[in-house]
Amino acid sequence: MAKQVRTIYIDDLTGDQSDDVKTVRFGVDGREYEIDLNAENHDKLTNLLNPYILAARRRGRSAPTARKAAASTSADSATVREWAKQQGFEVSERGRVPANVRASYEKAHAKKN
Incomplete structure (x- = not known):
């Protein structure tokens, strides 16, 4: 039907x-x-x-879509948290991943690519 x-x-x-x-x-x-x-x-x-x-x-924000696009290109927070724990960083289960932790993650993965 x-x-x-x-x-x-x-x-x-x-x-x-x-x-x-x-x-x-x-x-x-x-x-x-x-x-x-x-x-x-x-x-x-x-x-x-x-x-x-x-x-x-x-x-208000003039370009919310630009901010979303930038956020989506960086690594998933859960992935960064898991990597950070394996590397000995102290990270919370929730909230924003600290900038120094994310930078370390990106630096470590840039070397591999």
């Missing part, structure tokens, strides 16, 4: 169904909001907020 599931987005302001409805996230006074808007209403919101956005300061 085949099943087809369709998600229909409806503009929260007009109630209209459209293929161009997208969810827009924004924040005001420390609260986060999201609203589904068609292209026309999205443009209206953007034009209304644009002067405030241009004058505002950005908060």
Whole structure:
């Protein structure tokens, strides 16, 4: 038996169904909001907020994906911990692996490659 599931987005302001409805996230006074808007209403919101956005300061991390990518290229923490224990380093079972331990691990494994 085949099943087809369709998600229909409806503009929260007009109630209209459209293929161009997208969810827009924004924040005001420390609260986060999201609203589904068609292209026309999205443009209206953007034009209304644009002067405030241009004058505002950005908060938070600017590139969280870059940080994740960098972390994923380095060795797995569990692997580093196991190696460190075998080498006589004192490491905790949880939390961040100390930088000097990770550097020693990477140095030792760079020689092998």
